[in-house]
Amino acid sequence: MKNLWSYFKNGIIGENPILRLMIGLCSVLAVSVRVENCLAMGAAVTFVMVSSSTVVSLIRNWVPSQVRIPIFIVIISTFTTVVDLVMQAYLPSLSQAMGVFIPLIVVNCMIMGRAEAFASRNPVGLSIVDALGMGVGFTLVITAIGLVRELLGYGQILSIPVFPEHYQNMMVMVLPPGAFFVIGVYIALLNRFSRRSK
Template sequence: MAAIINQKENFFKGIVKENPVFVMLLGMCPTLGVTSSGFNGLGMGVATLFVLLMSNIVVSLIKNQIPSKVRIPAFIIVIASFVTIVEMVLEAFMPFLYEQLGIFIPLIVVNCLILGRAEAFASKNTLFSSVLDALGMGIGFIIALTLLGAVRELLGSGSIFDIKLVAENANTFILFILPPGAFIALAYLAVLFNKISIKTS
């Protein structure tokens, strides 16, 4: 089965057709929780991509060694290990980002996207396909988070990636960096995304 997978399709499906955030609604907690700025969204996206890629690689490599009854706990240990590594590395070398993302770093463990890919894809496919799958899904996740973060930052703080676009004391739509703004901005982005993906396909 693995041989007939179209690798190009395999990679790109995560970015548009099966985009984890806009289409599959996976990993919504970090999506909403950390995207008050473009930089935070990007940071969370990259951290998730790393965990996703590494867990897909390991799961794909050990898939035949794991008895199927214990596969879920085994995958969870693999994922949790990589999450802990990310946590320690961020705390050591990027303390600013570590503080901003806070509780959502350990919570990468329960991001349904990662366990979902491990179970639904990596445990059934070759290493190469699993790497492409993880990269595609991870990049799709990064795009979604960065986009949402950038939109919220632009409307809510009047800046983009910390570059101020309006006067220091200008009034901005503060709503968008507050919790309700996360839901509302994502709602309209999802509408837009639906519209675009319907048109293109």
């Protein structure tokens, strides 16, 4: 049990996809403008991650190594398309806000990376835990970025105004460079924090 927890925690702190591995940043930059979008993106990525890791791990013993990458891509894109279609049908406003970045989960190297580096070499249980940890780690960080960007960029949180009306919106936070600034600050904080605890 303690072992499983350490695999889960690995995705959140030790190898956090955004702050430590720094992969899958493209969608983070584009989507993290509003907290609502961040939560939905996090949920979508976590779903694709957990499902594709499960399947990859289940079939890992009979996938020929020469064609493993195409097989992983087919599996990942299948789950991504499922998410995309379901969102278009039942969450149209979110689906519109995120536009092309939902289909682009297919090429998110974070999911491919975990399939190749972990799920294809470990039993199903561990793979699910690892994928969950990575997904939760991704969601937490992207939401933390979205919180700062929405607050400074629009003066709102979850579309509810929190600043007085004459607050001047910080436009740079709404544009992709804003995400870089916030990510940079978070990485610095995480490094400082983890160095001290050693």
